[in-house]
Amino acid sequence: MSDRDAVVEREREVWEKLRGLTSAGDGQGLQTLLESLEASETVRAIFRLGADDQRNLVSLLSPGPAADLLEDLPEAHAVDLIERQEIGHAADIVEAFSSDQGADLLSEMDSDDAEAILGEMIPEIAGEVRELISYSTDVAGGLMEIEHYAYPKAATASDFLGDLRQRRKERAELPQRLLLIDVRGRPVGAVEIADILLADDDTRLSSLSRPVSSVLATASLDELDDYFDRHETLGAPVVDDNGRLVGRVRRRALYDAIADRDQDDYLKLQGIVGGEELRAMPVLTRSRRRLSWLSINIVLNIIAASVIAFFQDTVSAVIALAVFLPIVSDMSGCSGNQAVAVSMRELTLGIVQPRDALRVWWQEVSVGLLNGLALGLLLSIATFLWQGNPLLGAVVGLALALNTIIAVSIGGTVPLLLKRWHADPAVASGPVLTTITDMCGFFLVLGLATLALPWLI
Amino acid sequence: MSDRDAVVEREREVWEKLRGLTSAGDGQGLQTLLESLEASETVRAIFRLGADDQRNLVSLLSPGPAADLLEDLPEAHAVDLIERQEIGHAADIVEAFSSDQGADLLSEMDSDDAEAILGEMIPEIAGEVRELISYSTDVAGGLMEIEHYAYPKAATASDFLGDLRQRRKERAELPQRLLLIDVRGRPVGAVEIADILLADDDTRLSSLSRPVSSVLATASLDELDDYFDRHETLGAPVVDDNGRLVGRVRRRALYDAIADRDQDDYLKLQGIVGGEELRAMPVLTRSRRRLSWLSINIVLNIIAASVIAFFQDTVSAVIALAVFLPIVSDMSGCSGNQAVAVSMRELTLGIVQPRDALRVWWQEVSVGLLNGLALGLLLSIATFLWQGNPLLGAVVGLALALNTIIAVSIGGTVPLLLKRWHADPAVASGPVLTTITDMCGFFLVLGLATLALPWLI
Numbered sequence: 001m002s003d004r005d006a007v008v009e010r011e012r013e014v015w016e017k018l019r020g021l022t023s024a025g026d027g028q029g030l031q032t033l034l035e036s037l038e039a040s041e042t043v044r045a046i047f048r049l050g051a052d053d054q055r056n057l058v059s060l061l062s063p064g065p066a067a068d069l070l071e072d073l074p075e076a077h078a079v080d081l082i083e084r085q086e087i088g089h090a091a092d093i094v095e096a097f098s099s100d101q102g103a104d105l106l107s108e109m110d111s112d113d114a115e116a117i118l119g120e121m122i123p124e125i126a127g128e129v130r131e132l133i134s135y136s137t138d139v140a141g142g143l144m145e146i147e148h149y150a151y152p153k154a155a156t157a158s159d160f161l162g163d164l165r166q167r168r169k170e171r172a173e174l175p176q177r178l179l180l181i182d183v184r185g186r187p188v189g190a191v192e193i194a195d196i197l198l199a200d201d202d203t204r205l206s207s208l209s210r211p212v213s214s215v216l217a218t219a220s221l222d223e224l225d226d227y228f229d230r231h232e233t234l235g236a237p238v239v240d241d242n243g244r245l246v247g248r249v250r251r252r253a254l255y256d257a258i259a260d261r262d263q264d265d266y267l268k269l270q271g272i273v274g275g276e277e278l279r280a281m282p283v284l285t286r287s288r289r290r291l292s293w294l295s296i297n298i299v300l301n302i303i304a305a306s307v308i309a310f311f312q313d314t315v316s317a318v319i320a321l322a323v324f325l326p327i328v329s330d331m332s333g334c335s336g337n338q339a340v341a342v343s344m345r346e347l348t349l350g351i352v353q354p355r356d357a358l359r360v361w362w363q364e365v366s367v368g369l370l371n372g373l374a375l376g377l378l379l380s381i382a383t384f385l386w387q388g389n390p391l392l393g394a395v396v397g398l399a400l401a402l403n404t405i406i407a408v409s410i411g412g413t414v415p416l417l418l419k420r421w422h423a424d425p426a427v428a429s430g431p432v433l434t435t436i437t438d439m440c441g442f443f444l445v446l447g448l449a450t451l452a453l454p455w456l457i
Numbered sequence: 458m459s460d461r462d463a464v465v466e467r468e469r470e471v472w473e474k475l476r477g478l479t480s481a482g483d484g485q486g487l488q489t490l491l492e493s494l495e496a497s498e499t500v501r502a503i504f505r506l507g508a509d510d511q512r513n514l515v516s517l518l519s520p521g522p523a524a525d526l527l528e529d530l531p532e533a534h535a536v537d538l539i540e541r542q543e544i545g546h547a548a549d550i551v552e553a554f555s556s557d558q559g560a561d562l563l564s565e566m567d568s569d570d571a572e573a574i575l576g577e578m579i580p581e582i583a584g585e586v587r588e589l590i591s592y593s594t595d596v597a598g599g600l601m602e603i604e605h606y607a608y609p610k611a612a613t614a615s616d617f618l619g620d621l622r623q624r625r626k627e628r629a630e631l632p633q634r635l636l637l638i639d640v641r642g643r644p645v646g647a648v649e650i651a652d653i654l655l656a657d658d659d660t661r662l663s664s665l666s667r668p669v670s671s672v673l674a675t676a677s678l679d680e681l682d683d684y685f686d687r688h689e690t691l692g693a694p695v696v697d698d699n700g701r702l703v704g705r706v707r708r709r710a711l712y713d714a715i716a717d718r719d720q721d722d723y724l725k726l727q728g729i730v731g732g733e734e735l736r737a738m739p740v741l742t743r744s745r746r747r748l749s750w751l752s753i754n755i756v757l758n759i760i761a762a763s764v765i766a767f768f769q770d771t772v773s774a775v776i777a778l779a780v781f782l783p784i785v786s787d788m789s790g791c792s793g794n795q796a797v798a799v800s801m802r803e804l805t806l807g808i809v810q811p812r813d814a815l816r817v818w819w820q821e822v823s824v825g826l827l828n829g830l831a832l833g834l835l836l837s838i839a840t841f842l843w844q845g846n847p848l849l850g851a852v853v854g855l856a857l858a859l860n861t862i863i864a865v866s867i868g869g870t871v872p873l874l875l876k877r878w879h880a881d882p883a884v885a886s887g888p889v890l891t892t893i894t895d896m897c898g899f900f901l902v903l904g905l906a907t908l909a910l911p912w913l914i
Contacts, residue, residue: 008812037614037726038683039683039686039687040679040683040807043806043807043808044807044810045810045853049807072686074806074808094694110469161654161655163656164651164655165655168651168655175635175651176650176691193633193651193654194621194625194650194651195652196654197621197650197653198617198618198621198622198625222497224618226495226496226497228709229529230496232709233689234633234689234691236623251708252685252689252707252708255712257884258716259715259716259719262716262720262723263719263802263805264718266719266723266726266798267798267802269723269727269793270726270797270798271791271794271795271796271798272795272798272799272802276802277799277802278799278803278806278808279799279803279809279817279820279821280808283820283824283827284821284827286824287823287827287828288823290792290795290824290828291827291828291831291832293791294788294791294792294795294828294831294832295831295832295835297787297788297791298505298784298788298832298836301783301784301787301788302784302836302839304783305781305783305784306780308779308780308783309777309780309843312776312777312779315772315776315779316773316776317771319773320766320769321760321779322765322769322772322778322779322782323763323765323766324762325756325779325782325783326758326761326762326782326783326786326895326899327755327759327762329783329786329787329893330758330786330790330895331751331754331755331758333787334728334750334751335747335751337727337728338727338728338750338751340727341723341724341728341729342729342734342735342736345720345724345733345734346735346736348720349500349638350496350500350501351500351501351504351735351736351737352736353501353532355465360736363736363740364736366740367740367743367747370740370741370744370748371744371747371748371751374748374751374752374756375748375751375752378752378755379755379759379822382759382853386766387535398800409874434787438783438787442783444486
């Protein structure tokens, strides 16, 4: 049996076992099996189960293992599975997540479902989660969890040790460092656990304290990234406007949020808007979401192509022009998209900002000039070889060269301008670029051909 | 002064100060200024300096601050700046990076430059770096650093404390946990610092030991991600084929590598191949790299458009068809790209694998059918309103509907098939999709029009 067959065979086995245990209602067996699987195996096996089997499987698991499983699935899918659980079980599962993850899940739900689940949760946890939901998911407040190790600045090493013993019994995660707070709850320092190790029990923690910097609950993902770049720590303390400690953002939560944002940008650039699409979603949902984007594009496309209609006489005089219109449109799109990609990348890196549009435009023009010349020359030669008419070659080559310059100018600057106007560059750059470069391209090919018409026929 | 003006003003000030201190040769002043800046401010200010000023600035900094600065810049740019330093200074700077980062930088350089720098480095560090360079950058070995806290399993808590005191004097980073190794150097357990805190000095570390899992030096990024998903720790121990501890991968190094890979995929999909492009690079380099991709595309485009040439008689009989060719080509590209995006996303999530191509195709056809009907109907109506000919509307609408189904079929499956054939889906999906859907689209519009020709004129 080849390696690939063995993998396929193993996947089939896992899937059959999951299905068998689910039909048999064997929650314990499911938990044991799931614990033995890699995250990637789990995800694939779950997605192969029918929707009802998936729901039943989750209903058979205890809250902890159910949360572990759902954490491995794409968020939209995890939310769907929780919403379809019996309400008490759904609340227990949400409680089993850390407070930030619970808040993320609930904020993705219908507000009625979320309210119902919150109503079933332990009031204290529900209160924390409610507070977290109030933050947007792209700021520190939206990523933070409430849980943290913080002590009054008068505490001694042995106070901490006592607390640590207690927490260890409760199997809480062990800290890497702890925070000292003043009477108003503001962080005043951090103590590395390794430093406590080298100190006596009656040492005041404040004597081991190192300066600590916090992030505001309103800090952006980029600000958090800067923070973790400067501090080699698993968590960033989060403070409110009054400087009071309100939570902690884990490094992992930040990286997940950044990866989601980048992925979201990528999907939007490719025309998947209105949220992530997984093929396990209902066909109508997938179709409707994709269509919302396509229908705007077809209108823009018809508008752009209407330029051609104004030049019908020229096209009918030189039918070969019909061949070049899609070439110029496609190639300008390619050149423009390259410029969009570099601008999006430089925006992410923070190298350019909206106000740099003029400089970016100039840097694009220089590349557009070279590439336009090269592509135009190539198309001229191909045209001459095909039609034997050097002037027709010159016309389409010149049109492509000029339109390449236009395309990179628009592609390079539009993401910056959209950002300045507070529009989303990932969603709008593509359609704006295509529409304008298509119109210009058709106008250039057909306009130049009209001027040269007497010599073309 | 508005907020934006204030920011612009501050940026100009920073830039002028940097330039002033650089011309004055004031290394200490530069270090103080750079320490006071956010990473994003630094990056923008550096990119505004001329190439010579940038080189001089780095030459004025001590190795440590120089490494801190270069770490904030995109890698390609950092490498360039190091290569342009005097050789001894370049070696000192590389030494100031952690071993994995140093290896990354050197592996991006011309091999002559890298050898020269290695020759100037402390032989021990150079040896470590050489070993790291031998690993590919997308496996654990390529991301790991040599530095780690590991002790023989017979060691006691006080052995560790002695070592910790020593290392703290050397300002080494404090550990969160330490590893126990057997006589052959294989990791046999991990001890949490917090557990040592609760133990006596003469406690054997092995009595506090918890099971530890390691990753192989050949582990992929996805395997590392699974590891960090399961273990809340800053570093993963890396072992060689014999199970011996050889290094440690930091969580941050993994996330950076994943972000780079995703970003690279995105850039490749948009036609930026052969490495990252920054607009600070020389125009000729940028032009050449972009052109390498464009020139393949223009050939594919000409081949696709040549389908139109076979139907010149039909086009000349119904000139309006020239308007619809670019519309069908663009819209099919849009639909196909959506399917590519979902497949790339599901590949990343591990939900689909190359062998699922048939299932994916079927899930795309169902969406393609609905969206094809909707788009086709829209185009039919627009055509009818413009030309007053219902049959022409039916022809172009039907062509677009059919081609939408073809486009999503190809867009959904091509990334999987390319992956099966060990080609890079990010680079090749776009051109393959565009070429095939263009050919099919032109053939459908013009073929159907030819069949209906007697009733169209």
